[in-house]
Amino acid sequence: MNFDFISESLLPELYKDEGDDLMHVGPMAYDAVILPNMTTIRGTTLNALERLHRRGGKIYFLGYAPSLVDALPHDRAERLAMESVYVQDLDALCVQLEKHRAVSIENEAGEQADNLLYQLRQDGQDQWLFLCHVNKTDTEEAEINKITLPGCYSVEACDTLNGKTEQAVYQTTDNQTIVFCSL
Numbered sequence: 001m002n003f004d005f006i007s008e009s010l011l012p013e014l015y016k017d018e019g020d021d022l023m024h025v026g027p028m029a030y031d032a033v034i035l036p037n038m039t040t041i042r043g044t045t046l047n048a049l050e051r052l053h054r055r056g057g058k059i060y061f062l063g064y065a066p067s068l069v070d071a072l073p074h075d076r077a078e079r080l081a082m083e084s085v086y087v088q089d090l091d092a093l094c095v096q097l098e099k100h101r102a103v104s105i106e107n108e109a110g111e112q113a114d115n116l117l118y119q120l121r122q123d124g125q126d127q128w129l130f131l132c133h134v135n136k137t138d139t140e141e142a143e144i145n146k147i148t149l150p151g152c153y154s155v156e157a158c159d160t161l162n163g164k165t166e167q168a169v170y171q172t173t174d175n176q177t178i179v180f181c182s183l
Helices: 043-054 076-083 090-100
Strands: 023-025 028-030 032-035 058-062 085-087 104-106 116-123 126-133 144-150 156-158 165-167 169-173 176-182
Touching (some): 032 043, 032 090, 043 058, 043 076
Parallel strands (some): 032 058, 058 085
Antiparallel strands (some): 104 144
């Protein structure tokens, strides 16, 4: 899943209420917000989340909801959690988030790759997809991966280790781009 961490301390400065069902933070807009186990939450964060919820935005609580607001006991966050999607563990969260997936990366067995991290960024008309292994050793063989992106694109592969850029192996069909690469 593509994601960003959002700092609560920066949220009052970066949050924009656009009146829709997205969470606007700086130049970004998010269709889902995930809250991890938290003991306390800032009132400014909770205000933004409550507005998002009222407009139909998707909020997921992973683990327990905060019992403190601005470090004082309050049940606002717990009430919001009861009206949002609550999941116990990471596996259940991944199932819930599947509908938000923009990029699919399958391994050779056709399963979602669990050893890669990615970040997808828009830069003008271009999109940049950065992929990296989270636990590959030097002795492991490269694995062929199938990457599916929404939209039709011309794809180049940039190797950050040697600085080389080359045409990637890809195809476009049904408003999707499918890239085959060895990682």
